[in-house]
Amino acid sequence: CQVCSQFTDTIEHFLVQCPAKWPVWCALYNHFFSSCPPKQSDVLSHIFSLKLPPDPLDIRSSQIIGSVLGELWRAHWRLIFDDIPFSSSMIISS
Numbered sequence: 001c002q003v004c005s006q007f008t009d010t011i012e013h014f015l016v017q018c019p020a021k022w023p024v025w026c027a028l029y030n031h032f033f034s035s036c037p038p039k040q041s042d043v044l045s046h047i048f049s050l051k052l053p054p055d056p057l058d059i060r061s062s063q064i065i066g067s068v069l070g071e072l073w074r075a076h077w078r079l080i081f082d083d084i085p086f087s088s089s090m091i092i093s094s
Contacts, residue, residue: 002079003086014076016043021072023088028068032056 001009003020010017016025017040029038033053046052047069052061071091078084 003076012040012044015047015069015072016040020086020088024068024072024091027092028064029053032059032061032064 001007001013001018004018006019007013007017016022022040025040025043026037029043033056046061046065050062052065055061056064068091071094075084075086075091079086
């Protein structure tokens with residue numbers, strides 16, 4: 001993995017299991033779904049099966065998870081192509 005330099009990059013690792021990316025999911029679930037730490041298997045199930053947690057009051061779960069996936073994707077590829085360090089805290093604050 002280019003981000004953590006510890007594991008082979010599988011789709012599961014790329015999206016959720018990378019130790020640098022996991023804090024983003026914990027912050028997201030804590031803020032929107034009052035569930036931290038969530039299980040990595042639950043987050044992967046939400047992504048792959050679209051069996052999402054209940055919608056918070058004012059935004060859809062699919063929008064929240066989709067936005068986080070987009071930000072993780074963007075930060076990952078900024079590291080690869082622009083040599084900008086991956087920062088979980090920057091993603092969480094955006």
